[in-house]
Amino acid sequence: MSFDTRNRSPHARQLLPRHTVQALTASPIRELANAAMGREDVLPFWFGESDQPTARFIRHAAMESISHGETRYTQNLGRPYLRHGIAEYLSQLHDTPIGMDRVAVTPSGVSGVMLAAQLLLEPGDHVVAITPLWPNLTEIPAILGARVSRFALSVIDGKWSLDVERLLQTLSSDTRMLLLNSPNNPTGWTIREDEIASILHHCRQHGIWILCDDVYERLLYDLSNTSAPSFLRHYVAGDRILSINSFSKAWSMTGWRIGWLVAPPELMDDLAKLIEFNSSCVLEPIQRAAMTALLDGENEVAVLRQRLARTRTLLVDQLKSIDAIELPDAGGAMYVFFRIEGHPDSMVLARQLVNRVGLGLAPGNAFGPEANGWLRWCHAIDPQRLQDGVQRLRQFLDHPPL
Template sequence: MLTTMPPMTTPVHTRPAIRDLGGSLIREVANAGMGRADVLPFWFGESDQSTPQFIRDAAIQSIATGETFYSENLGRPWLRSAIAQYLSRLHGRDIGVQRIGAVASGDAGLMLANQLLLSPGDRVVAVTPLWPNLLEMPRILGAQVERVPLAVRQGRWALDLDRLLAALTPGTRMLIINSPNNPTGWTIDEEGLAAVLAHCRRHGIWILSDDVYERLVYDPGQASAPSFLRHYQPGDRLISVNSCSKAWLMTGWRVGWMVVPESLEADLGKLIEYNFSCIFEPVQRAAATALAQGEAHVARLRAGLVDSRRLLADALRAVPGVEVPEAGGAMYVFFRLAGERDSLQLAKRLVSEAGLGLAPGAAFGPEGEGWLRWCHAVADGARLLDGVQRLARFVGK
């Protein structure tokens, strides 16, 4: 006779590192306002424009011809070649295909980089405030993160380089740096980049560079932000992660790439197999087309971002009590209201009382508390001005 054991009454949990992860505060605010026609949404980091037609057409043609099968873990050879050629042109260096891995989004690439390098107990240093995913990924793997905050100097976001170098002690496993930075728009200069690279070489510290905004710089004389890839030498411990999401308006496509030392290529391929296996081939066609034919589009997008940031920043500065530091790139204005300390509650109040959807600064770490992030990648400047008017009425109350 079979006997049935009573169910266990002990609660079922995930492992502690997962339970300790913070939920997305941006999503928390957005969930309070999604679906409301009276809310202007500027909370997410994406443009309100659709992917250019020539990129969509490449995917449509690929589907029409039946390219719907598995592909290589690291991406189709023609996509890896397109990435290598694009980067070599952009940075004036020969970046070989053997260092390229195509990945299912920049987000996936960042997680793969963490998986390649980190073990429980490893020490990681990050320049903050920072997109929360970058700070939580090391924690998922049991690493410890030390934060080095940016500051506002002479009305502009700036890095205390001495403080960063002091934090990068021998035994530090990895530095995480995102430039141009989400949420502030801070962009490292060539002098600072050279100092960081030399220091990390000296102490054997890996650099994980999130380069997703590298094309979105406001200086028209720069093709891209200063890049560690331009200074790479064989033996450097450097991983660059990038994505088609921002500069080519492909957020929903989930496609990007990694540049790694040649010695990591085989292990990267293994990790891709065990994470997502490969990228849908029509998406790879779209990405290759974007990189090969998209320069005119990128130029138009950049010009639009310069105009929309200027429009938004000038309008915000006219609102009493608003502080708007200058920045070098990305697609955000990170600002604060005098006297406000709780950015999450402030963002929720702006949704409910003003119909204005912004991201709370606390989502990007304690350094962001009291600040708000406004994505200005908007085609219609009138929507930005409408949002500022709503903010001004809120402040006036």
């Protein structure tokens, strides 16, 4: 006996999202951390955030705004005072005029990435991403149906490096967008000005959009530089450059979920529509806090930069004293990215470290297949806890699993 299933009740169909969403991979970092959260014996270094709370004066600005009843809808692109503040901040930072007509306030940096992708990408578009990379940057284009190609950084002379000549060979007129993050999460690789010039010249010739994740641009280990090299410094009218940024890292505001997007002014009307259909707007008390961070938070950024330079040196010196470890040099961010000889599977190793010695590190495979075998250690943490973590790593290596 056969059955005609064409008229089967909709209630009998499987409850499934679209195939592109089903194909997404859950974050291995979250998988590892969620399983160990609540364990008091675990030292967690897997997330990318400082162990310090947001500065009191920034928190106070939000509380004051709430007390004044500023809880209503705001403009899609953000309050004009904050857009103007971001534009002034960036203009001074990069020594180039950036008008508020190029600035949109977004509900987090990752929302800015999604908005930029929705703005520019069609299903089937080709996106090239410099990897290893925070997975949200590569998965968001995939969610929208784009094809993502990965271009891996190399380790040359003990330092994370980009083969610009080979990269340019992969970027042609059928490439819609180049994705890059500098300083890079997880490696800390930081682009040079001459590399920006070469890439921008090539992308101008081929009409390629450049989407920059600049969230870590202030977090350089060389304290003589106030910011990492930026495509924004090279922008001229007509360039296809977008810059994503956030208050999360430099101002220790990870939980606030507020960022910004810099784009050509020609895109702003359409961007405002997309923000309306995604989140409508950002809560004003959060915008007040962000503005206060810009106005009065430069000392906080400086203190964090100094602290990161110290904690990186401490952690790198400790790890390099262990023979089995390879640890390339890097220019910025808040991570040490390293691998241990004889441990090719990041997830297996990360689980063993948690289960055997209570050390929580991010597995490298979370950032792409080219990073399997590596581990990411966030060092925006109290120095004593970092030393305790290294001691746990030594304990693991002295007594490896059978």
